[in-house]
Amino acid sequence: MLPAVTDIDAALAHPEWQVNEKAGEGNISKHVRLEFGDVDGALAAADHVVEGDYWYEGSTHAPLEPHCCVAEFDATGLLTVWSSTQVAHYLHRDLAKVLNLPTQRVRVIQPVVGGGFGGKSEPFSLEFAAAKLSMVTGRPVKILYTREEVFYAHRGRHPMRLRYRTGMNADGMIAGTDALVQLDGGAYSSFGLVTTYYSGQLLTAPYALPAYRFDSTRLFTNKPACGPKRGHGSVQPRFAFECQLDKLSERAGIDPIDVRRRNFIGERTKTVNGMRVTSNGFLECLDAVERESGWAGKFRRMPYGRGIGVAGSMYISGTNYCIYPNEMPQSAVQLRLDRSGRATVMSGCSDIGQGVESVLAYIVCEELGLDLRDVRVVAGDTDLTPVDLGAYSSRETFMVGNACLDAARHLRIKIAQTLAERWGVSPGEIVLADGVACATSDPAQFAISVKEAFQRAEARHGTLGSVGWYQSPKLGGEYRGGTIGASPAYSFTAHVAEVDCDPETGFVAVKHIWVAHDCGRALNPVTVEGQMEGSAYMGFGEALLETQRYKDAAPGHAFGLHQGPSLLDYRMPTSLDTPELHALIVESVDPEGPYGAKEAGEGPLHPSIPAIANAIYDALGVRCDALPFDPPSVARLLRGGDARANWERARAQVGGPR
Secondary structure: OOOOOOOHHHHHHOOOOOOOOOOOEOOEEEEEEEEEOOHHHHHHHOOEEEEEEEEEOOEOOOOOOOOEEEEEEOOOOOEEEEEOOOOHHHHHHHHHHHHOOOHHHEEEEOOOOOOOOOOOOOOOHHHHHHHHHHHHHOOOEEEEOOHHHHHHHOOOEOOEEEEEEEEEOOOOOEEEEEEEEEEEOOOOOOOHHHHHHHHHHOOOOOEOOOOEEEEEEEEOOOOOOOOOOOOOOOHHHHHHHHHHHHHHHHHHOOOHHHHHHHOEOOOOEEOOOOOEEOOOOHHHHHHHHHHHHOHHHHOOOOOOOEEEEEEEEEEEOOOOOOOOOOOOOOEEEEEEEOOOOOEEEEEOOOOOOOOHHHHHHHHHHHHHOOOHHHEEEEEOEOOOOOOEOOOOOOOHHHHHHHHHHHHHHHHHHHHHHHHHHHHOOOHHHEEEEOOEEEEOOOOOOOEEEHHHHHHHHHHHHOOEEEEEEEOOOOOOOOOOOOOOOOOOOEEEEEEEEEEEEOOOOOOEEEEEEEEEEEOOOOOOHHHHHHHHHHHHHHHHHHHHOOOOOEOOOOOOOOOOOEOOOOOOOOOOOOOOOOOEEEEEEEOOOOOOOHHHOOOOOOHHHOOHHHHHHHHHHHHHOOOOOEOOOOHHHHHHHHHOOOHHHHHHHHHHHHOOOO
C-alpha cells in the first residue's frame, strides 16, 4: 500500500506515490503556464518590487440542504430523477451517457434547491447510484447524504499556495506581475482544469497589467476533490494580489485607493491576456466605498487595534466556455401567452435561491405590460423546458435573461403589429405597460387591456408563442486556454473593511464591510443587495473562521479524517458574528446584458478577504498572508515581530496619529 499524499509538498516530492492513475505525470492534475509581455524586464525596471508567499485555506459550501435525489425507472423504460442539483441539463446528459440510455428516455427534475454555491454544479455519485438501483429493482430509490458525507463529497474551494512578485513604478503604476500558484485538488479532477486556468486568467482587471505571467499547477492528493465554490478559482489569487497592492502602495507612499484609481483599466478595452471589457463601473465603486466608509478620516488615523482596508476585483457574467463545446444555444426560453391574459415562461434555468425565475418574470412583465402575478415560470424540468446549462459562473441573469428578452420581444412585436393595423397607427407607437395597451399618438382613443390585446393578436395570428435564445459571441485570446475566463461582460467590485482587533489575544472583530458592486443594471435592487451581502458574508467567514482540514498521521489520529465534518464543528459566522454589511449598488448598464444587467452573485465576494487582511495591517502592523485570520494565527504574528513599530512607521508616512 502506498503512503497517503495529504498536501501539496508530498504530492510534488513523491510522484511515485500516484494518487490518481489519470494523472499524466506523477500527481499533476493540470499545469498551465502563460506569459503576456516582458515580465522579467518590467520587474527589473520597476522602482518597487514586492515578493510575498500566501496561503488560502480550503473551505466548503455548507448549504443548509444536503445532496439528495430520488430516481424512478418506470415500466415504459423512462428514468426520472429528482435531484438537488444546479445543473439539470448536465446531469440529464451524463445519466444517459453513463447508464447507456437514450437521452430522450431520461428526465431530470430540479425541485426547489436549498442552496448550492457551486457545490451542486456537477453530477454526483448518488444520482447515478439511485438511478441504477431503480433500474435493477424496478422500484423508486432515494439517497440522501448525511452532513458528514456532504463534507467528504463536497467539491469545495481549493487550498492554494501562491507566490507573487509584483512591481510598481514611483508614480504608482503597476509594472508587472509574476505568479506561481499551486492548488491542492484532492483525489479527483472535478472542474480542476478550469480552476487551474481561473487561478491566473481572471486577475487581469480591473487594473491594467502591462506584463503578466502565471504558472499554475493543480495536484492530486488523498483528500476529497475540490471544485467550484462561489467565485470559482479566482478568490484565492485575488486575496494575494490585493495584499500585494497594499504593500506596494505603502512602499510608494501612495494611498491604496489612489493606486487602484491610477491603474484603472477603463471600459471598452481588452486586458493583457485578451479578455474583452465592455462596461466598467470600478471607479464609481471606489468612490462609493471611500465616501461611505469615511476612508479619508480613518486610514492610518485610528488608534492602535483599529484599522481599515480596501480591495477591488472583477468577475465574469457567465462563460462562453461550455463543458462540451458546441454551436447550440447556451440558454433558451419558450414563452406562451394565453387569451386569459396570462404568460407562461418555460426555461431550463436553475434557481438555487439567487432569484433567476423572478428575473424571467420581470422581463416578461416589462415587455408585455403584465402584472407580476400573471406570469408563471416553469423551470428545472428537462421534459418540459428547453436547455439551459445551469447555475454556475454567474451566467443565469445575463444569459437566460437575454434569451427571455428575445422571446418576449418577438411576441411584443406581433401584438404591436396587430394593434397598429386595427388602429391605423405605426407599430412603434404601441406601448404595453401597467396592464394597458395603447397608442402614444392618441391614448384616449386607442387603449385596451393587455388581455384584450392578447386576444386580438391570437385572433389574427393563432396561438401565441415564441422562442428566444442566447449564445455568447466568440471571445477570448487566440492561444490555448484563451477562451477560459472570457465572458460577454465583467462585473467590478470594491470593498472597504473596518476592524477592531485585540493586540493581546489576536482576536479580530470585523465591524463593517462596505460593498460597492457594478452589476450593470440592477433588475431587482433588493435581490442584488442580498447577493452582495451574502457574498461579503461568505468571504468574511472564510477569512476568519472556515477551514477544511484533515487529521494527519500523528499517533492516535484516524488518518485522513475530516477534523470537523458537521455544522457544529465546522465554524461559520452566525448573525452575532457578522459585521454590518453596507451594499452600495453601482449601475454601469452593460451594452449586451438584458436591460444592461450583469452578474451580482459571485463577484462581490472576492475583495472581502484582502480588504480584511489590509485592515488588520492598518490596525496592528502585521501582515496576514495566510488564512484564516483567527486569534492564534494573529497572536503568533504579533509575537513574531515588531508589530507596533510597523504600525507607527506606517502612520508616520501619512502623518497620522501615533
